Amino acid sequence: MSVETNIRFQSPPELSAFRDRLSSERRDDINRITICAGTGCVAKGSIRVFEKFTEAIESRQLDATVELKISGCHGFCENGPLVVMKPAGILYMEVRERDVDDIVEKTVTTGEIIERLLYKDPVSGERARNEDEIPFYKKQMRVVLRNIGKIDPNNIDDYIAVGGYSSLAKVLSGLQPEEVISMIERSGLRGRGGGGFPTGRKWRSCRNAPGDIHYVVCNGDEGDPGAFMDRSLMEGDPHSILEGMIIGAYAIGAEDGFVYVRMEYPLAIERLLNAIRDAEVYGLLGGNILGSGFDFRIRINRGGGAFVCGESTALMASLEGRAGEPRAKYIHTVEKGLWDKPTNLNNVETWANVPPIIERGPEWFSSLGTDGSKGTKVFSLVGKVKNTGLVEVPMGITLREILFDIGGGVKGTKKFKAVQTGGPSGGCLVVDVEEKGKKGAFNLIDLPVDFDRLTEVGSMMGSGGMIVMDEDDCMVDVAKYFLSFLKEESCGKCVPCREGIRHMLTILDRITNGEGSAEDLQLLEELAETIAEASLCALGTQAPNPILSTLNYFRSEYEAHIFEGKCPAGVCKQLVTYSISADNCTGCTLCAKNCPAGCISGEPKELHTLDSSTCIKCGICYDVCNFDAVIRR
């Protein structure tokens, strides 16, 4: 979508007049079909669906009455590709190419609703026509994600039409930098990248730091496994990030800004580049923004794929062209950051929170959330939960609400066991629904989720990853998984992180192989102390969290591995044996047919036997057996 290149706003009123023109030109009598082009839906084929729609509309000559567009991620990735039909607001799910003709012929032409494409409540079986009726969306509060799914991320006019850049116009219509900082301070906004540092205070320190040149940086190096909040924001609403950065730069006194995006997000980079280009054409970015005399430029830098570059000092080193290694932050980056100049770095989500705060006022924002954590937080909900996807909830919501009301409960027949938050350096928390009360303080299903509560219980907010686990997940194995991720991603500069993580992993390997000893637990705790206290950057100091939190909440599992030689979840191969129950086996031969090692034998309709000496413990027989006849111990 190209912009009108002859437009360049010389003042805030010109922008507002343009918005009025857009809304007056907006026709309410046409059908608007929005197809989600978030990464999840694209992976499920939404681009092909979009093309099919274009074809179908052209062939029926409906161009005049149907407007087709793409949008960012709606969050409900589990059920993609998603298609929204306006003005009725019908939400169709799992739309395939073959459904397109049906939709055009029925919904577009006659308004008939296609039942099979609507959301079906798994419990009641009732169909939901639009987002508001779906429980996944009901408990959410969309502040940061307000525009995503509604606007075309590649169209600046779309963003302006929904009120975009009005906060910037408000700021440049007479607010002093001090006033802007004060608003952010009063809002109580805290950094969404994981640290939770008060954003306003950071801005003030940076503004007050001596030096002519100041920089602002947007950290889009989202690297936590299973996390895609920042990605969806950059892909779905790039202008809100830019607007936040421009306001921040004005408040801090910066003329140059950088967005550091990981190379693995090509779509985010493309859309941000489009957004920057369009904003520059409109005079919302670049020299003399909105005729105010304020200059600010933004450049995109692509990260090379190192997780540690999400750490602010490593990110700045990488931006400067050096190896991405952190340095001590005893002198803060707001004083000496990029090229030793005062630099204000905020996460993508933090920047995107700025325009709503300016627009609706700090008091509105601080009314959301808890005492210490204001506003909302976007989580990527993944793992053994029915509704995986991107959710935005007010701070202080309980884990129970997130897991059940939004997440729809556990996927499959097993019980919830734990939730891992905060990315690889976060911790695992016990969530036990049925035995509520029995485990006392250990059961955290009703924990209000905010920065401080999560830290108190040994995990952290991190950037908002939330991985749900059930009984089939071995907590020692989970700790091992995160540790091996961190081992790969440690930059290797400081001794505790480089050497310590390796040793912790070796010990975990020992334990999951059934070779652990009581001393190993002691050694793990000793290593954890040194790594947590003495590492150079947060990657190191938080690296023991996966071990410490699982040791704290699931010590019995470690002990089962070490003292009983058992993996209670049946995950650690070395500790698991498979056998066939004489009582349940019907002799269906399914297991024998599927066994890749050929270790199961038996005549049809007779009891099968499993030769454990050649068994490779892949667990396929256990999964395929329909009669619970394969026993895993």
Added chain:
Amino acid sequence: MEEKEASQVLVHLEVDGKSVSLAEGSTILDAAKLLGVQIPTLCYTPLVEPYAACRLCSVEVEYPRGGGKVVTACNYQVWDGIKVRTDTDKIRRIRGMIVEMLLARCPDIQVLKDLAEEYGIEKVRLEKQEEGCILCGLCVRVCAELVGAHAISFAGRGLDRRVATPYDKSSDACIACGACALVCPTKIIHVEDQEGREIIHEELSLGPSKAITLPFMQAVPNIPYIDTEHCIHFQTGECGYCAKICDRDAIDYELQEETIEVDVGNIIMATGFELFDPSVMGQYGYGRLKNVVTSLEFEHLNCAAGPTGGRILMTDGGEPSSVGIIHCVGSRDENYYKYCSRVCCMYALKYAHLIKEKTDADVYSFYIDMRCFGKGYEEFYHRLLEEGVQFIRGRAAEITDYAIDSDEEGKLIVLCEDTLIGALRRIPLDMVVLCSAMKSNEDAKELSRIFSCSLGSDGFFIEKHPKLAPVSTTSDGVFIAGGCQGPKDIPDTVAQGAAAAAEVLSLIDRKEVEVEAAIAVVDEDRCSGCKLCNTLCPYLAVKYDEEKGVSVVNEALCKGCGTCAAGCPSNAISARHFENRQIFAEIEGLL
């Protein structure tokens, strides 16, 4: 080690309960040093910015407003009111675990073993590796920040991290300064040259081991100089460490050699001699075989202020059990210098005596003739015969390290003919000293041209008369003394120097110079200014006067030889008191 501003703000803090005040911008490590509190470090050096990678200097800081944390002392800047604890149980646990981790990585590194002992680590409980490098980054940072060569860097990330040259190839960026090896706490960096020979930057190197050094021992004036060929600053423009630490601000990299013109009436040439470089005599293996040294290097080794403190040591640091001294290396040799260098026999005897005195080594002296003239010299020779020095009459033919039996294994073998017993011998030795010939300076020819004094066929300056004018030259006012006149020992040199000085003094004392009666004069009216005479004059006595446009004779220099008069194309020059008229009159008188 940053220069501190003159107007310093002081901050006050406590380290282990002791109060201390120091400048803003200082680190906890600075404060601890001031108080004498020990904090261990591995990746720290004052030469470059702190890096805080080893984390061994972790200490606990308590903030004045309450709370606190573990920080690294090397880069944590002090501020008012903080309380630092360097030796709590927690800190000892952390440091102990760090040492244990490093020792698991590098089990054979001495500095880690020492630290392990200090922190009571008896057994390493962690999985061991066989590394040597602890990745402290000192070498990388010194190479980049101080030397400015950027020849090595970290490669790989995390567990793959290692120190490497670009693409693991030998790189032109390396200037072989050895700074990396010097700062390495584990001592696992070795500097090798292109042929794989080890370059020793340690004390046992016989040459100057640093780029800023005294010219030679007991030099006058005793002021260091910078060897610009090896100084890092002159190669990369960086470093400058000597200037940084010199309290007197005496280091000036901009100083250049300058030429000073002085008007004098007399000149004594005492330009000395050079030592023959024996590496051209391939048979002796100098420069190729370890522990084959020249007499001057051996002197260096013997010097109490020298690199070994006067101990006679081999390159491996051990004491030799046998030493050979070869006389007449390059001298009394048809292929190099036919003359005798005069001093070698006596200093060789001195060396033999010193070796006997300082070590238990057997000494072998390979000579052609013992030339022990002079007072007390012959007696000294006899004394050494009694001390048990083995004198072998015969020129050594070859030095080799090719052993033919087990006795010779790892030794230097000297092959020679012992003419007194009439047998060929192979003598295995630990060290061989070559008594190199004294030879004239390379620039002697140039000097002889400038000063109009002749050189002999041996390259040394010739005196005016060997018996009657031994320190004069054919140029008046130019005298010679010492090694530039011919090989001689110290007493002879001192005597000759004194004689030359006396000659000069007698001329100065007279306050006037006797000139020759018959000297050339220029008839300025006839001189065309062709300057032919200027080039003809063997004594450089005729110069062209730019103002007058004619040639002028310097009466003090003119010897009245008549060459200019004979060569003048316009008959403008004549010899005073030796004019044609006078010659014809003399002839007439005779006839």
